[in-house]
Amino acid sequence: MAISGLTSEGGPSKAQQLADSLRHRPGAVFYISIGLILAFVAWAGLSPETLGGAMTSAMNWASETVGWAYLLVGFGCIVLLIYLAASRFGRIRLGSDDDRPEHSTWAWIAMIVSAVMGIGLISYGVAEPITHFFAPPHGLAEPGTVEAAVRAMQFSYFDWGPHAWAIFGVFGLAIAYSTHRKGNTGLISPMLRPVLGxxxxxxxxxxxxxxxxxxxxxxxxxxxxxxxxxxxxxLNRIMGIPTDLFVQIVIIAVITVLFTLSALSGVNRGIKYISQFTMLLSIGIGIYVFFTGPSNFITNLFVRSIGQYSSDFLQVSLITPLTDEGSQWMQWWTYFMMAWWLSWGAFVGVFLAKISRGRTIREFVLGVMVVPSIVFFLWFTIFGGTAIRLDMAGVSNIGAAAANDINSAFFEMLAQLPLVEITSVIAVILVVLFFVSGADANTFVLGMLSTRGTLNPTRTVLSIWGVLTGVCAALLLVVGGLAALQQAAMLSALPFTVIVALLGYSLIKQLREDPHFDHTKGVHREDLATAALRVPSRALRP
Known part of the structure; x- marks a missing residue:
């Protein structure tokens, strides 16, 4: 899914042209980034124990002292987007006032939905709800009860719903406004000019x-x-292949080659078809599990959990730990999820900006926050609810499997339903397609961010970022497995808690000065003399 074309129909701006002309000469950002990451790689290779200890200590400190910042960012992004959609700013188009959407509303929504489908839906679609069912968050229910099932879904919705997509939405809105309407490159820094000068x-x-x-x-x-x-x-379930570290590293190597080659090929149409095929497979397996699983239980659980989620929305959005045990739980779940969304903000923001030119801000907010959240809610209720019901009935032991290894939860649930051989193969295909169809776009974004915001990173730059992504993933698995992966995401996203706040303030400041509202401003003599105000012809009509 190579992303390109973040320009208006009038062609690239001067800033974008300059970035493109210098794309063969990476600047300081590229070399500093590469240097820091190579230092991390060297540390992980030479002394994985000390790196693991340092990351654990740093994450414990962050969780205990500033973990609340992750919660405030997600909640603040929701408030900001609702305000922008409901206010006069909702009428502003992401592009010129004459631009209209490139895609139909249904096609646009379909692309957003396909973007939300990711590896996390397989990794956590069963594991998170069933884990919360047997260990309810913050002691809000008795383990294994109906109330625990509702709380499990409530907190799964919290981790994967509007809070996540509000973070993506702020990035996407800022990038779309900056590139389509202001003519900037796709870098984050120019968007903060109204604040940092x-x-x-x-x-x-x-x-x-x-x-x-x-x-x-x-x-x-x-x-x-x-x-x-x-x-x-x-693969272990299907073919009996071991699940040890060596096998996982080999898989990382193969997947890295695939998504790097995909990014280098630039074949947009092929990746587009892969994404659509992935979405159809996801819908198909979701419908299959719903009808072969406990359909009535799933439906009732969904309605009740939505009610619980809505009634406790403010309380859960700002819930913070008061004990060491609570802090560890938040670090493993909520803090990690919020940080993960922050770390994906630039990538998803570029994707959303790419497909949303010509949309109004109001349309953007409704499409980005509402539709993906509904998809996640349905997915977690169907798969997680099925696992919960099977364990409640005593016909499975999915919760114990998830406690031992969260990666086994999804496949353990499928094993309780008919046609497990077929559905397990589909699940593996989904994971591969999810990553290949998204990681090549992420490689592009890394190339763009590290070469002055050019929309055409060189093949050398793309190759470097593809290889580094695979190497870092393999080393983090060696250092500490899933815990190390989570800690790296949380620590790297910590500065973004400040950057996103500045990004939101900067966006509001720019919108208040948008030419769309020139005809509503008071006119001064100097404005007429210098033509500082642009008065649209429609404003002069009787």
Missing amino acids: KLVDGWVGKFIDVFAIIATLFGTTTSLGLGAAQISEG
């Missing part, structure tokens, strides 16, 4: 872009590590 042209701006690159890289490595674990588990 000329600092974005110096080292402050460069380090902001470096933070974006590192967070994006480790967000990808987390998904790659999860994907390798899921594929190895599936």
